[in-house]
Amino acid sequence: MSPNPPDDSPLAWLADARDEVARQCDLLNRLVHRVADEGVAPDELRATLLRLTRAFRAALASLCDRHVRFERTELLPMAGRLLGDDALAHMKKSMRSRRGAHTAHHFFG
Numbered sequence: 001m002s003p004n005p006p007d008d009s010p011l012a013w014l015a016d017a018r019d020e021v022a023r024q025c026d027l028l029n030r031l032v033h034r035v036a037d038e039g040v041a042p043d044e045l046r047a048t049l050l051r052l053t054r055a056f057r058a059a060l061a062s063l064c065d066r067h068v069r070f071e072r073t074e075l076l077p078m079a080g081r082l083l084g085d086d087a088l089a090h091m092k093k094s095m096r097s098r099r100g101a102h103t104a105h106h107f108f109g
Helices: 010-037 042-082 085-099 101-108
Strands: none
Touching: 010 042, 042 085
């Protein structure tokens, strides 16, 4: 078995997000079975679904924040050192078309 990736690596972020999504899916699965088997009060169902939705959003936001931070601090500086001006210009144009002009401007100025 391979060692676990460092806590700050992109693989660790993905593993954390995968684990969090798996936990939320497990909770949702148990809730669905309770609804089917026992019936659950609407207020309890609503509260549980709201809690699951908030937890999923928080996990996704954390993953996105880590990804953007990694791009800013590692990937883009590396690209700047390794790629020529033409390749960087193409990357900037591609980012603008996919994510919006504000994203590329934020990274490249």
